[in-house]
Amino acid sequence: MDNAAVDAEQLEGGGGQRLRLSGPWRNTTVDTVIPKLLEMRETLSGHVEIDITGISSLDTSGAWIIRRIELAASKQGDVQIVGGSDAMRELISALPEQPPLPEKVVDHRPFFQRMLEPVGKMSVSLFEDVLAMSYVLGSAVRGTQSKERRGGRASIASIVNQLDHMGLRAVPIILLMSFLIGAIIAQQGAFQLRYFGAEVFVVDLVGILQLREIGVLLTAIMIAGRSGSAITAEIGSMKMREEVDALKVIGLNPIGVLVLPRIVALVIALPLLTVIANFAALYGAAVVSFAYSGITFQVFVTRLHDAVDYATFAAGLIKAPFMAVVIGIVAAVEGMKVGGSAESLGQHVTASVVKSIFVVILMDGLFAVFYAAINF
Incomplete structure (x- = not known):
């Protein structure tokens, strides 16, 4: 088990900024670094490299936080994730930017047809209830x-x-x-x-x-x-x-x-x-x-x-x-x-x-x- 503390360090130089992450980025540990990341996110601009070489283990919670930092920095400039294993980078990139919004369904049917639909459903429901009542009565009489x-x-x-x-x-x-x-x-x-x-x-x-x-x-x-x-x-x-x-x-x-x-x-x-x-x-x-x-x-x-x-x-x-x-x-x-x-x-x-x-x-x-x- 990796006992190293999760950490994030912001470095300047080389024509841009580097965000170096280290430690186990898992569900049980990442909450300690979130306040620090929120402060860093406000100062990220231009070309930003997110270095994940020091990350010893990564789960979905940690990958989601890194993904959110990447999306926030991409609004101010170019962002690149470097280091780490291929599996880590694939996990981060697989997360969506945001949940897809449901498409608004427009009903193009005539008003008269839309008005009759609930009447038809009520009629079918009434017919089904009558059949169910007949079944219950017959089954009760049967013994x-x-x-x-x-x-x-x-x-x-x-x-x-x-x-x-x-x-x-x-x-x-x-x-x-x-x-x-x-x-x-x-x-x-x-x-x-x-x-x-x-x-x-x-x-x-x-x-x-x-x-x-x-x-x-x-x-x-x-x-x-x-x-x-x-x-x-x-x-x-x-x-x-x-x-x-x-x-x-x-x-x-x-x-x-x-x-x-x-x-x-x-x-x-x-x-x-x-x-x-x-x-x-x-x-x-x-x-x-x-x-x-x-x-x-x-x-x-x-x-x-x-x-x-x-x-x-x-x-x-x-x-x-x-x-x-x-x-x-x-x-x-x-x-x-x-x-x-x-x-x-x-x-x-x-x-x-x-x-x-x-x-x-x-x-x-x-x-x-x-x-x-x-x-x-």
């Missing part, structure tokens, strides 16, 4: 075994475990949010109906709106944000650790093992949570109606009984299983798309929540149109 073996049923223990996570543990937040939503609707409705002397009709407003639309819609949105993101994160993390591939190797259907119990749990949990949300919202509306408009609890219940019927209750509850299936499938599709990085996981969790909420709202609108068409 837990691979196609070479007889299909198996989902584990009851897995379904119960998912019911605990998606249903039971979601009850507190569903109760709180629904109570507040019912109270807000009742307060705003009573405030507007007061001008017409019809505050008692706030019971009709809250009952029909909550049971047909708001109850199942807000519950599904909260489940999409809470359970949908969890499904994507769980499946995505397993995809990153190649656990999904391990299930395939041992002859199991990953969709049937991972997705089917979660979809079944969602189909069971979402209708039950919708019922809980409806009761909480109606209770919140009753409390606010009494405090804000003086409508007693007995009057509230009597008016609610006259305003709504079983069809109103069923109209909202029928939507819940369909929304649950969509939330589970979208979350599973996004989880299966996760790559090998944490950034990819975060992106697909976000996409899962956004897509699930969008599809839930779209489905609610389609149900509303369908109910109106059949007069339900």
Whole structure:
């Protein structure tokens, strides 16, 4: 190992200047000579010879510094590197003057074509998502075994475990949010109906709106944000650790093992949570109606009984299983798309929540149109 110190010496004479370098010019040693070289660089002019005869060893870091000195001196005059081995001189000369700048790409396509391109990409992406959702649904129905073996049923223990996570543990937040939503609707409705002397009709407003639309819609949105993101994160993390591939190797259907119990749990949990949300919202509306408009609890219940019927209750509850299936499938599709990085996981969790909420709202609108068409 060479223990000589790295050094640089500036000499005058012979019609120019000579910069004599010595010692081991390696990554671990060149930092000591950089301040001295910066001072010398300001005084280099005319013909300059950089003598590297005294350099005992050279790596890329040292060669890069010499190259930078050469480029700086070449702006003031002629520069020549002398001495040293051929390998050293080739290493120095092989380094670029500066990184190449990327060329500016000019899009010469017509404006109409450029405008349609993102629309086409979105259409293709939507079609691919529909195909992926169909694949996930079909694979989940097929069962837990691979196609070479007889299909198996989902584990009851897995379904119960998912019911605990998606249903039971979601009850507190569903109760709180629904109570507040019912109270807000009742307060705003009573405030507007007061001008017409019809505050008692706030019971009709809250009952029909909550049971047909708001109850199942807000519950599904909260489940999409809470359970949908969890499904994507769980499946995505397993995809990153190649656990999904391990299930395939041992002859199991990953969709049937991972997705089917979660979809079944969602189909069971979402209708039950919708019922809980409806009761909480109606209770919140009753409390606010009494405090804000003086409508007693007995009057509230009597008016609610006259305003709504079983069809109103069923109209909202029928939507819940369909929304649950969509939330589970979208979350599973996004989880299966996760790559090998944490950034990819975060992106697909976000996409899962956004897509699930969008599809839930779209489905609610389609149900509303369908109910109106059949007069339900």
